[in-house]
Amino acid sequence: MSENISLNEIEKRIIFHIDFDYFYAQCEEIRRPELRNIPSVVCVYSGREEDSGVVSTCNYEARKYGVRAAMPIKLAKSKLEDVHSIFLPTDMPYYHEISSKAMRIIQNYGELFEQVSVDECYMDFTKITNSDFDDARIFAVSLQKSIKDQIKLTCSIGVAPNKLIAKIASGINKPNGITVVRQEEAKQFMSNCRIEDIPGVGPKTSKKLQSLGIKTVSDISHKSIFELRDALGYKIATLLVNASNGIDYSQIKIRGTSKQIGKIVTLKKDCTSFEQVRLIVESICKSVFENLENKRQAFRVLTLILILENLQHVSFSKSLKLHSASIDELNKNSLSILNEMITSNSISLDIIRRIGVVISELKDISGQDSLLNYFEN
DNA sequence: CCCTCGATCAC
DNA sequence: CCTCATATCGAGGG
Secondary structure, three states: OOOOOOHHHHHOOOEEEEEEOOHHHHHHHHHOHHHHHOOEEEEEEOOOOOOOEEEEEEOHHHHOOOOOOOOEHHHHHHHOOOOOOEEEEOOHHHHHHHHHHHHHHHHOOOOOEEEEEOOEEEEEOHHHHOOOHHHHHHHHHHHHHHHHHHHOOOEEEEEEOOHHHHHHHHOOOOOOOEEEOOHHHHHHHHHOOOHHHOOOOOHHHHHHHHHOOOOOHHHHHOOOHHHHHHHHOHHHHHHHHHHHOOOOOOOOOOOOOOOEEEEEEEOOOOOOOHHHHHHHHHHHHHHHHHHHHHOOEEEEEEEEEEEEOOOOEEEEEEEEEEEEOOHHHHHHHHHHHHHHHHHHOOOOHHHEEEEEEEEEOOEEOOOOOOOOOOEOO
16 A cells, blocks of 8 residues: 555545446436336347357346346347347447446545446545445435436445445445445455455456365455465455455545557458458557547557467567557557467467457647657657 | 566456 | 456566
């Protein structure tokens, strides 16, 4: 913890984690209320084949049949066979519109605000509530009501002494729920959680812990960071030991613009010639570059990512000497990296499933006179 | 200290 | 069956 804030102040915080319920599917219900009564599934279609892709979100009606986020569309369809249901593609611009309206309402409540994603944010309510959890609950109810009244959107709120617990708590009484965890309940609350409930613990970390014989949050709380460091790395070890004791010092931080811009696409099955791949890389570059232009920024690092048939990821990156805002530069470098990757790793074109381009080390160039082709100095 | 690359997470 | 975008960590090499 590098922030200079006293422990005393840290422990008196009241943090909200606000999570919009089944967000994409609920957005669809907002513009088409008739969807409320039937299972609806919002999907990311990869275009590789008819119905290839995954479920992004689904409403609770669909969940009754076992449909879940990240599930292949084909599997979801099989679960809803013979059921009157609807499958829709994502419409991100529309979801962002709804999201901004809701986020604006939340921000108007006052203090430090951190938007984590399109459907999730944190807000510090310490001052407004004077560290009183009863007050905080009233604010949570009022916030839910404002959002519901103004845009017909429901959300779930976790109220806790830190971000970690607020985040876990918001998921407990979903949808349209409020869960309050006080400072004095923090450790007990954590010990009732499963290890996988801790944000930052995924399948890999879970498995490592299991192989160490660690099965519960209480098991972790009896370990030292030192004991876990070798297996998990310093950061995760620290996170886990603190979390298991109900502690999380991380602060709400106002997020600036993103630090990278990227796009990954899935190749059609019949795409095998280098010429086809080249055109795809160029179209990805175009889209990434448009994004960069809109933000009036230049990039210095670009990374090309290949995802192979066996879902293995291979990435190569290149740092430029100077920042660039030239699409030609982006194209040229992407293609040269692609060539290098294919030859040096002896990757044949037909085992490439997905291709991505990411640019990073971004820098604002608004105010520069030539945006089209800008080089530092 | 910078660069590159892979891993992991979670949306 | 297997998307997509972003952030962060850590190792290893210079």
